[in-house]
Amino acid sequence: MLELRELTVRYGPETAVDAVSLTVPDGPFGVGLVGESGSGKTTIARAIMRLVATSGGSVRYDGEDVLRARGAALRAYRRAVQIVFQDPDLTLDPRMRIGTAIAEGMRAHGRVSRDAASARVATLLTEVGLEPDHAQRLPHQLSGGQRQRVAIARALAVEPRMLVLDEPTSALDVTVQARVLELIAALRQERSLSYLLISHNLAVVEQLCEQIAVLYHGHLVEVGPTAELLERPAHPYTRALRAAVPELDEALPAPAIRPDAAADAAAVTVGCPFADRCPMVVDRCRQERPALRELEGRRVACHRAEESIELPRESPRG
Amino acid sequence: MTVTVPSGSLARGRALRVLRAGRSNPTLAAGSVVLAIVVIIAVFAPLLAPFPADAGNATHPTQVLLAPSSAHWFGTDEVGRDVLTRVMYGGRTSLEIVVAVLAIAAAIGIPLGLIAGYFGGVVDQVIMRVTDIFLAFPALLLSLAIASVLQPSVGHMILAIAVTWWPWYTRLVRGEAASVVRRPYVESARTLGVSHRRIIIRHVLPNAATPVLVQISMDAGGVLLTAAAISFLGLGAQDPTCEWGLMVSQGATYFTTNWWYATFPGIAILITAMAFNLIGDGVRERLDPKRVLSR
């Protein structure tokens, strides 16, 4: 089980992640982390993987502090939690054969004979829907979707219990996306995996996650069970996000919130970070930052959450 | 499924590929051919040279400063030694110097650059400041300094040049390494628990090496000229060692009356440096556009 407590990441004067607390239980279970650009979702993923230094708070896996782990404890963590990145082009070393890349993690954690490694690689390739003889190929000989599958196989090679998936399909064509998402769903069942799925695409997150956490400018604004959260959003930003997603059978959504003057906004230190754009803003919002609190089985950071949750999920025009 | 290919056709296939490569890159081809000739002459000098003894201490007081003739194609020098022989043996010296300098410079410069680029932070700062200090020394001045302390010789000259050459490689490699380190595949390796050493050797080095390889091939000509200049000034090779720069220097005194003494070593320098430069250009042509295309 992965636990983030008040995780904070600062880049100089900017706070990319502000005191985020979140739990990813043991599998099979998926937690979706959604947000737009600047929300801090990728930073959280990188902090969990120790790819970026944190400025406060803690990350614990099975109770052990992960950020300060060393030696055997660190190695154990590296096996338990793996990441799949967004960019299929640079996620694999262009000069390394697929089979070698997949086996790399195995080798880092102990001696593996060449035959044993080849056998495992072949099994993993089949598991992710590729042919065993792809092991001899170089990345540029595979398509984007195939490369993402290899990245998944590489992550699975160390037998992780949890995956961090950072926009794993955003750079792929929609038909390819669908198949990779199916793969993730299948793996989750077969291996009892848990994962933190980061995406800007609500539909993808809905498909694969039991729980959704919504981020806005580094703040966690709402966390709750997927179905309820999407059906009855409590936070105005969640509602706006939900409403803004264009759907095939409906007319275009009317923009629900004011344009993000991101280029102007200085870091909000007092009051709610969403106050400038919130359609339900009142004076209190600008003076007092809402704390994350329980409401109908979720956590929301909004002074007017009780009213907001009752509002109809914005019905589009037309 | 294995396929057996008759060995004759394999050889033919390889020859065809070489020919095709030659046609597509005439610079590389031309430079390679010339350099190949120079190397063969240098390597087989003991067998090819007409008067192998003249490469050393032999003196022939009766044959001093003879003009080029059928017996001595390049004439003789001021102690009667055959210039052709000495030019051929000079090739060995020059090649030794080029290979030694580049090897030492690469052996020092590349690892330092990799470490600086990979770890960044304090390590990077320290290495780069040291690099900057060495960059400040022109090869000539440093050789002068070393020569004043140690006996001038080929060996000390190699050291002097190598010491001023490695910082360029460190700079180049560090830049490339720093950008490679940020790429997702390196981050993946770290999250998989792969050790720093393995990552540097298996991921960073191969992906950062190309510009440095190009630079090394372009530098060969420069090293040759630097060595010739240092020897010309008397700070490098010493008589009786055959070294082209030294020979030009010795021949300079006699130039107006005995043109051949300085000219032939000079031409040898010219041709060999040009061959190195053509190869360097050809290598750059081959590797750079491919890099741009394949990202």
Add this chain to the structure above:
Amino acid sequence: MSLIVRELRIGFGERTVVEIDELQVGDGEIVGLVGESGSGKSVTSLALIGLARSAGAWVEGSIQLDGRELTSLDEAQWRQLRGDRIAMIFQSPVSSLNPVFRVGDLFVRALRLHGATKAEARDRAARAMREVVLSPELLRRYPHQLSGGQAQRVAIAMAVALRARVLLADEPTSALDVTVQAEILELIQRMRREEGISVLFVSHDLAVVAGLCDRVAIMQSGQIVETGPTAATLRAPTHPYTQGLVAAIPRLGGTHA
């Protein structure tokens, strides 16, 4: 202002990448051109604004803007036409905006190129900015000081100020957040409603196209495999590729964990 494309063939060297028999954008119409990567949709839109040849492609066939044949124009004639009659916005708004100039300067230069005086140009620029709900103050900024959404609105404002009648939009919202995307799409709809601009909207996002476009053309491997009124075509697609695309879209309210 209508755009009629017939027998369009585009290629690089020996490879033909686009073969379109017919594509039309009528007056005040918004037509969607949908395809995945490699379908040729971007190259097509480049050809429609005369930029395909400078990208190294050869172009054959007929592209008519209100009866005027575009494929035979030379660069000088294209420069007159671009901005004035037909404008293009890109996925990355900074591609359209030269980073070393303030946005306002770019705007004014573009307008002056097409005959306005400095005073007129400034005036029209300010008005166009208000049309796209941006403060004219932003004209004093450099492109990198604008957010993605703001930059895209500026690009649209320029097209509007130049009074282009046809707008080619190549994935204009793909790089933008979904909330910002909603605003840009609404802006495009308003431009059509109020100014009568015709739009060719190139995208891989079927859901966006479904809401925005009157008609849709689906491209696969350089050819249009299906075309028709958006709602009907997407509700009951006849071509297997279209069916595949529609089926593959992750839908909200569909299956979930």
